Amino acid sequence: MKAIIVGGGIMGLCVAWGLARGGHEVELFEQGSLPNPLASSMDEHRLIRHPYGEHVGYARLIDEAYDAWELLWRDLGQRLYAATGTLALTGNGADWAERSASALASIGKPMSALPIDELPRRFPMIETKGVERAFWIDTGGVLFAQDIVAALVRHLARLPLVRLHPGTPIRSVDLERGRVITAGGAVHDADVVVVAAGAWVGRLLPALATRLVPSRQVVIYFDLPAKDRTAWSKGPMIIEKTGDVGLYLVPPMEGRGLKVGDHEFSRSGDPTAERAASEDDIRPLLERCRSLLRGFERWRTDRLKACFYTVTADERFVVEKQAAHGWVMSPCSGHGFKFGALMGLELARTLASGRDATAHARWAAGLEATAST
Numbered sequence: 001m002k003a004i005i006v007g008g009g010i011m012g013l014c015v016a017w018g019l020a021r022g023g024h025e026v027e028l029f030e031q032g033s034l035p036n037p038l039a040s041s042m043d044e045h046r047l048i049r050h051p052y053g054e055h056v057g058y059a060r061l062i063d064e065a066y067d068a069w070e071l072l073w074r075d076l077g078q079r080l081y082a083a084t085g086t087l088a089l090t091g092n093g094a095d096w097a098e099r100s101a102s103a104l105a106s107i108g109k110p111m112s113a114l115p116i117d118e119l120p121r122r123f124p125m126i127e128t129k130g131v132e133r134a135f136w137i138d139t140g141g142v143l144f145a146q147d148i149v150a151a152l153v154r155h156l157a158r159l160p161l162v163r164l165h166p167g168t169p170i171r172s173v174d175l176e177r178g179r180v181i182t183a184g185g186a187v188h189d190a191d192v193v194v195v196a197a198g199a200w201v202g203r204l205l206p207a208l209a210t211r212l213v214p215s216r217q218v219v220i221y222f223d224l225p226a227k228d229r230t231a232w233s234k235g236p237m238i239i240e241k242t243g244d245v246g247l248y249l250v251p252p253m254e255g256r257g258l259k260v261g262d263h264e265f266s267r268s269g270d271p272t273a274e275r276a277a278s279e280d281d282i283r284p285l286l287e288r289c290r291s292l293l294r295g296f297e298r299w300r301t302d303r304l305k306a307c308f309y310t311v312t313a314d315e316r317f318v319v320e321k322q323a324a325h326g327w328v329m330s331p332c333s334g335h336g337f338k339f340g341a342l343m344g345l346e347l348a349r350t351l352a353s354g355r356d357a358t359a360h361a362r363w364a365a366g367l368e369a370t371a372s373t
């Protein structure tokens with residue numbers, strides 16, 4: 001089989017990896033450089049964690065996601081991950097952590113409830129003001145996202161079955177025929193075309209533009225005193241919802257930055273526009289950091305980064321067959337990276353075996369335990 005993939009983010013690269021492992025020919029087209037710094041996948045880190053609110057289907061896939069990353073580490077010859085454990089905090093009527101804990105208990109992965117008065121002893125870097133419930137699970141950690149993407153590009157570039165075309169925007173796709181046309185007018189055909197175009201997907205497939213919505217998100221990298229950096233460099237990752245702003249904190253594992261972001265969707269913005277971010281973008285997030293993080297007055301904003309989610313109404317992934325010879329692959333809503341290796345391997349398996357496309361779409365949407373009927 002020959003496949004054409006549009007997009008060289010984690011999804012396009014991982015499906016290329018899965019297909020090449022199965023002995024299939026792949027041509028991958030990327031509009032920017034490979035890797036493209038503007039891709040959603042290109043940031044220092046992305047989190048993987050079991051707590052998933054009431055989305056038990058995705059919680060259940062985390063073990064398989066870890067297995068898929070293990071396979072990738074073996075193929076790459078390096079492990080681009082650091083374990084941190086996961087601390088989930090809630091208060092002020094928010095109950096995401098409680099919902100996560102009960103969903104995980106139902107699938108045999110219990111979180112431990114931490115008494116609030118134990119928090120300062122265990123995590124002296126955190127202020128407990130506003131925190132009413134705390135839950136802990138030993139699993140979870142940081143995937144070194146941009147290093148993974150760069151290593152995958154290098155790996156794929158060495159494989160005889162794979163041809164990478166950086167700097168080659170695709171102008172149009174014909175998923176009925178399995179055809180793409182580049183901005184330069186070159187026509188390429190294949191048995192299957194997979195559109196993994198991230199936040200740009202609506203430009204190629206306008207019918208999906210209202211379902212897959214670009215959402216500009218700003219994250220903050222902090223410069224912190226050496227003592228605080230040492231304390232945070234062993235983790236934990238924090239997922240917090242105790243006020244109007246819910247935040248996540250990515251600890252500075254193995255020399256990477258400490259990053260804070262939120263999971264409030266802007267549902268606006270244009271991925272092709274200027275990516276500058278300003279203090280206005282982050283004011284509520286800074287306020288929450290001030291009340292949650294001990295010694296925060298000594299921290300300085302190192303840099304802001306504007307990045308794009310591709311959001312669906314229910315935050316479920318869209319990996320769907322669109323026509324006889326074409327698929328769209330959009331696992332995002334701000335939580336897709338952790339599943340990149342798994343989504344790539346499984347889509348490659350479905351494409352190669354002719355497994356039922358509807359079953360695959362339901363699995364990717366977190367609605368079925370397996371990708372086959």
Ligand SMILES: Cc1cc2nc3c(=O)[nH]c(=O)nc-3n(C[C@H](O)[C@H](O)[C@H](O)COP(=O)(O)OP(=O)(O)OC[C@H]3O[C@@H](n4cnc5c(N)ncnc54)[C@H](O)[C@@H]3O)c2cc1C
Binds near residue numbers: 008336
């Ligand atoms: C701030 C932020 C924090 C996040 N945190 C997490 C997290 O902690 N954990 C987690 O699991 N996930 C997280 N995510 C989500 C995750 O990063 C995304 O789900 C994932 O990276 C999407 O990968 P992708 O390959 O679909 O898209 P992208 O990485 O954007 O790749 C798409 C590629 O397609 C290319 N392209 C588009 N159109 C064309 C065209 N016409 N021709 C050729 N090439 C084209 C683009 O240039 C781009 O390189 C986060 C995302 C953001 C923005």
